[in-house]
Amino acid sequence: MIQVTVNGAAQRFEQPLPVSALIEKMALAGKKIAVEKNGEIVPRSLHQKTLVENGDQLEIVVAVGGG
Amino acid sequence: MKDPLVIAGKSYGSRLLIGTGKYKDFAQTRAAVEASGAEIVTVAIRRTNIGQNANEPSLLEALPPSKFTYLPNTAGCYNAADAVRTLRLARELLDGHDLVKLEVLGDPHTLYPNMPETLKAAEQLVAEGFKVMVYCSDDPIQAQMLEAAGCVAIMPLASLIGSGMGILNPWNLQLVIDKVKVPVIVDAGVGTASDASIAMELGCDGVLMNTAVALARDPVMMARAMKKALEAGREAFLAGRMPKKLYSAAPSSPSEGKIAPKAA
Numbered sequence: 001m002i003q004v005t006v007n008g009a010a011q012r013f014e015q016p017l018p019v020s021a022l023i024e025k026m027a028l029a030g031k032k033i034a035v036e037k038n039g040e041i042v043p044r045s046l047h048q049k050t051l052v053e054n055g056d057q058l059e060i061v062v063a064v065g066g067g
Numbered sequence: 068m069k070d071p072l073v074i075a076g077k078s079y080g081s082r083l084l085i086g087t088g089k090y091k092d093f094a095q096t097r098a099a100v101e102a103s104g105a106e107i108v109t110v111a112i113r114r115t116n117i118g119q120n121a122n123e124p125s126l127l128e129a130l131p132p133s134k135f136t137y138l139p140n141t142a143g144c145y146n147a148a149d150a151v152r153t154l155r156l157a158r159e160l161l162d163g164h165d166l167v168k169l170e171v172l173g174d175p176h177t178l179y180p181n182m183p184e185t186l187k188a189a190e191q192l193v194a195e196g197f198k199v200m201v202y203c204s205d206d207p208i209q210a211q212m213l214e215a216a217g218c219v220a221i222m223p224l225a226s227l228i229g230s231g232m233g234i235l236n237p238w239n240l241q242l243v244i245d246k247v248k249v250p251v252i253v254d255a256g257v258g259t260a261s262d263a264s265i266a267m268e269l270g271c272d273g274v275l276m277n278t279a280v281a282l283a284r285d286p287v288m289m290a291r292a293m294k295k296a297l298e299a300g301r302e303a304f305l306a307g308r309m310p311k312k313l314y315s316a317a318p319s320s321p322s323e324g325k326i327a328p329k330a331a
Binding site: 006007008009026028031032033034035036039041043044059060061062063064065066067 | 087089093109112115127155159229275276278
């Protein structure tokens with residue numbers, strides 16, 4: 001079991017998983033999003049290769065209305 | 068394109084940049100943006116809702132990035148590091164889009180810019196290849212520092228963000244306009260159409276606004292009014308206003324050929 005933080009909230013998974021799998025589990029697949037892991041951008045092209053491990057801090061963002 | 072606004076080598080037909088926050092819904096956002104004629108729209112970058120309504124409408128559907136130039140902002144950032152991180156996320160989110168609006172705020176009450184942090188972030192972002200339009204104070208020296216750092220547009224406040232107080236210091240804006248060569252765009256403080264006209268009459272290259280439109284009783288009508296106000300102000304600036312004088316020694320009608328005064 002691993003615990004990671006996604007957008008400030010704790011999330012548990014059976015084992016380390018690729019960013020792309022995490023996105024699917026969060027029901028965000030196909031959404032226009034950007035991902036940061038431990039302060040570094042994870043480019044879309046690396047979502048499948050990049051593993052989310054115990055203690056990782058993720059930020060998943062979208063564009064919203066703003067001035 | 069006649070009299071385009073040129074930012075980082077790209078020409079825009081409209082000198083009005085519009086924010087997409089505070090509208091009732093996306094339909095109203097879209098209607099107001101279209102009425103304004105704006106080509107550049109600011110957007111914010113925020114955490115996505117996890118595990119909530121998966122079919123929530125998205126801003127990108129309401130305002131397709133193929134039709135509008137997105138200007139992701141760093142609203143809510145109080146230091147250079149957070150602003151840089153936010154815009155890196157924006158670039159990733161928008162498929163490499165590099166035109167951005169940098170704002171580093173000083174405190175939550177005034178939303179006045181923190182200029183040392185703003186300059187630090189600007190330098191970092193320029194080094195990373197971003198085209199930085201920068202929200203700043205109306206200090207001509209700081210404006211020149213930001214231009215020297217490589218910013219592609221200088222965006223001084225006319226009054227505090229969301230205040231609608233209008234152009235409080237036209238003299239400082241004038242100094243900024245005189246001192247920098249990149250476009251100067253008033254960002255923040257415009258409350259109504261005449262404020263936008265005044266900014267343009269001073270020689271600003273454009274105006275960025277959000278609250279003045281979004282919080283008008285009729286945002287779409289206000290968006291249309293702002294479009295006209297910017298165009299009027301721009302033309303007045305280009306036309307060159309008459310000099311001001313306290314007394315007119317020259318009436319507009321001929322002094323000769325008047326009928327004889329009535330005999331006493």
